[in-house]
Amino acid sequence: MISNHLVFMIASGDVFGKDQPVSLSLLGSERSRTALEGVAMELEDSLCPLLREVRLGIDPRKVFRDADWALLIGAKPRGPGMERRDLLDLNGQIYKEQGQALNEVASRNCKMLVVGNPCNTNALIGLENAPDLPRRNWHALTRLDENRAKCQLALKAGKFYTSVTNMCIWGNHSTTQVPDFVNAKIEGVPAREYIHDDKWLKEEFTPTVANRGGVLIKKWGRSSAASTAVSIADHIRSLTQPTKEGDCFSTAVITDGNPYGLAEGLVYSMPARSKGDGDYEIIPGFHMNDWLIEKCKASEDELLKERDCVGHLLPNATVAQCMITEDTMLPGEN
Template identity: 40%
Template structure:
């Protein structure tokens, strides 16, 4: 067994947390040999609910859960933290202006970034799930300048998982039949770019199996609009699929994977995306570190694809300006 790590979960009284906390404590995220000291952070009115959550987690008798506490104070919660899972954000409401949406979230992530900068370990890793995830991650990192930007990531693994799933449905196969680099570029929004040209299904190019027409007219729009489609059907956003994607991202980041996965990380000039935003790239992970990979097929050499990559980048720059970062 390793020494325990301190893991902070924000929005811990919410629905996604309800799905993700048992899996974290079970070892699905950080590994089955990694003990955890868990801190649940939420607003003061939610503390009574968090006490009930603590009681339930205690009743599960998870061997890896060494300690657990709740707090409404970020300065207390993030003290000496090793990992932060940022679930809390201001949800988008019908009729809300985009500027108002970004401004409200800026306030949340500015406060938490300041706290992380002040009291967390300088080696802390941070995964942002709350939307708009890419820009919330940018705001958080901007207010925690003593933490390396490579230690921040926004969740686009949900979009990645959706892409794999939709290919499986179309090809009537399982995820194990899909190889190579299926990935998501850009923002977690309707401008995200799906990339399948480096992938195969049962050894054959993806386009040969599912058809180019499906990829263009159905596949990418379906992934881009999947979140809205789920809200339309169930009346609320994705919950356990988002929780599962977050666990996948944590596991691959912290435990490692040779497989190409999608992570929204700090841009560095790769694929023609200038530094300054958190942009989804194809990555591999080892030893708690990620690395953007060079795909066999370079999407920037395809003018149509490159235009899409730039459009998603421009949207992120626009969001950053509205959030007051640029």
């Protein structure tokens, strides 16, 4: 469902710009081939002026050829009785193959965005299996979490969401994620000074953001496909348009050389800014108080455990015992 929303946004110019022609290559499976053909028919019938071509396929080495952007949305859901470690292995196999295919045939500066969960570790598996592509070009999506955090702060402050800036999501796309109210601002004022309610920020705001997807499913009976598609578009625009002065965007990227002392070799969400050229830099100097440090460390520890669980999918990695004992999958992603 995410893809069904997203492809029409891309074709209409809402993602890469109103003057950027696009060619879409849609990867499916034997099971979804007919449905893909239906999507292609609708795209053709929509007469999108920027859409130059729609290609369909089930072989990633054909679909990914010369790709400039790879939006990796698909992942298998967790079945009955399946533990998180099983899901890590199941979807990790998919992202190992896709990483290898991208390494062989994609544009040498291709940008990869992983949406399929567990997206941080799936992105790590993909990038480690694509040694000829820049490691920094792999992203895992945490922009939906950022958008949710901005919404909650704005509602609490009685302001519009555009008044919320410098909002970062740290860590894993799981219930250990850390929506950073410490550095966020509302109308240019630190959020804590604007709201004056640390108890709400720690005990209500933080879990509300992390569990928003589950609440939506209970209300509507389905996962957040439309808002996820919007957040993917927001993520891409954050890389293709310059970041406003004093602002940031959230993206989970490789921690190699990060300025926050995080373990290297993880895909971890951090604050970033871009010149609009498709690249980014991690913003140094965010204030890390004791609460933020503790929460960020918990998310880092979780990602280290996930990495241990998929060591058999990472070239040259030391295979360690999988020690995941707690389920932190986001509601609705099981």
